Amino acid sequence: MxxxxxxxxxxxxxxxxxxxxxxxxxxxxxxEAEVLELGDALAAVIAKGPDGFAGVEPHPVLFHDMxxxxxxxxxxxxxxxxYQIVNIWQCAEPFRRLLWHPLVIRAISQLxxxxxxxxxxxxxxxxxxxxxxSTPWHQDAPLWPSIEPMTPVSAWIPLDNADVDNGCxxxxxxxxxxxxxxxxxxxxxxxxxxxxxxxxxxxxxxxxDAPIQSVTAQPCxxxxxxxxxxxxxxxxxxxxxxxxxxxxxxxxxxxxxxAIFTGRDHVMRQFIDLQVGQRMLDAGAYFPVVCRENExxxxx
Numbered sequence: 229m230x231x232x233x234x235x236x237x238x239x240x241x242x243x244x245x246x247x248x249x250x251x252x253x254x255x256x257x258x259x260e261a262e263v264l265e266l267g268d269a270l271a272a273v274i275a276k277g278p279d280g281f282a283g284v285e286p287h288p289v290l291f292h293d294m295x296x297x298x299x300x301x302x303x304x305x306x307x308x309x310x311y312q313i314v315n316i317w318q319c320a321e322p323f324r325r326l327l328w329h330p331l332v333i334r335a336i337s338q339l340x341x342x343x344x345x346x347x348x349x350x351x352x353x354x355x356x357x358x359x360x361x362s363t364p365w366h367q368d369a370p371l372w373p374s375i376e377p378m379t380p381v382s383a384w385i386p387l388d389n390a391d392v393d394n395g396c397x398x399x400x401x402x403x404x405x406x407x408x409x410x411x412x413x414x415x416x417x418x419x420x421x422x423x424x425x426x427x428x429x430x431x432x433x434x435x436x437d438a439p440i441q442s443v444t445a446q447p448c449x450x451x452x453x454x455x456x457x458x459x460x461x462x463x464x465x466x467x468x469x470x471x472x473x474x475x476x477x478x479x480x481x482x483x484x485x486x487a488i489f490t491g492r493d494h495v496m497r498q499f500i501d502l503q504v505g506q507r508m509l510d511a512g513a514y515f516p517v518v519c520r521e522n523e524x525x526x527x528x
Contacts (some may be wrong), residue, residue: 238335246339248439250404250462251448257331258385258453262322267387269320270352270476273313281319289349290314290495295361308361308468313352314495315514316478323350325527327480327516332383332455333524336482339457340380344485345519346509348372348379349496354476355395360469362395365417365429367403368481369460370410373492374500375508379481384456386477391449395469397456398426398447402440404459413463426467450477483508483515 238246238254246252258266273288281287291313296306317324326332327347336345355361369378390396403409409432416430427445434441445463450456458464460481469475489511491504499514508515516528 236331236334238338243338246457246459249399249401251399251401251456251458251464252339253448253450253454253456254331254335255455256451256453257329257455260453263387263453265322266326266478267476269322270316270354270387270478273316273320274311274354286319288313288315288319289499294363306361308359309356310361310363311352311354311356313354315349316352317347317350323478326350326385326478328518328524328527330524332480333519334522335455335457336381336383337519337522340482340484342380342484342486343519343522344509344517345482346485346487346515346517348375348481348483348487348515350478350480352476352478355466355469355474357394357472357474358470360395360475362421362426362468363397363466365413365420365463365465367408367410367413367461367463368458370408372460372481372494374490374494374497375483375487376490377484377486378460379483379487380460381457381482382460383480383482384450384458384477385454385480386450386452386456386475388474388476389449389452390475390477392423392447393469394471394473394475395423395466396447396449396475397458397464397466398445399458400429400443400445400463402434402438403443403463404461405438405440406434406461406463408461409463417465420465421468423467423470426465482518485509
């Protein structure tokens with residue numbers, strides 16, 4: 229895995245900006261050849277589909293359309309598909325190697341302050357051209373109750389240019405310091421799906437001691453091969469893709485060396501053979517260690 233055009237560490241100004249806003253575009257980390265290799269690997273997985281992996285063949289943990297519903301007769305209906313593939317690294321070698329990308333890992337270490345890191349899971353989100361669905365406003369950490377403390381920072385790398393036309397992510401600066409607000413987001417912002425409406429968040433009063441007091445949603449365009457980091461409590465989501473271009477991206481979610489197993493449910497719960505309170509460092513091969521003592525480990 230090459231280093232793209234970035235240096236091997238974030239500068240102080242980038243780290244400070246992340247801690248202020250809760251997100252950061254850190255620039256290019258993949259070469260065009262690497263983006264194409266990942267794109268080909270993803271295309272092969274998509275071509276197989278959720279039911280195309282036979283027997284003991286390596287396969288993703290989850291492959292489904294997040295926007296699918298069932299009609300009155302039980303038939304699956306999805307007018308605006310938004311495909312989610314969890315742990316694509318288990319069946320696609322380029323995505324497995326990506327987990328150990330040295331710049332990404334060093335940046336996660338800088339942004340979290342932890343010297344030892346491991347993988348929680350990855351996930352691809354694929355929004356087809358013209359009909360791609362939305363990802364509602366949410367925070368990540370409340371959706372991952374199997375581990376504590378929360379997974380602090382994720383790396384998001386698009387394989388297509390992600391912009392306002394094809395459904396790039398939107399973020400609310402400073403919202404990572406406002407606590408768990410999933411109940412508010414789930415009830416008050418679930419109807420915001422189109423590009424024109426997505427910024428129209430309902431009124432919300434941040435905690436009095438929060439550095440940022442305004443609720444301002446903004447789009448976060450990211451070019452293919454760049455890496456965009458976001459805190460797991462930052463409010464984010466993405467509207468419909470109504471363009472003639474797809475939007476494909478992979479997010480890598482990391483755990484720190486302090487993470488323990490809580491026993492609560494999540495799609496990755498099935499792979500955790502631990503007692504409640506035991507450390508995730510002992511959870512096994514589905515959660516590989518990628519950083520020790522502030523340095524990326526060699527690709528396994």
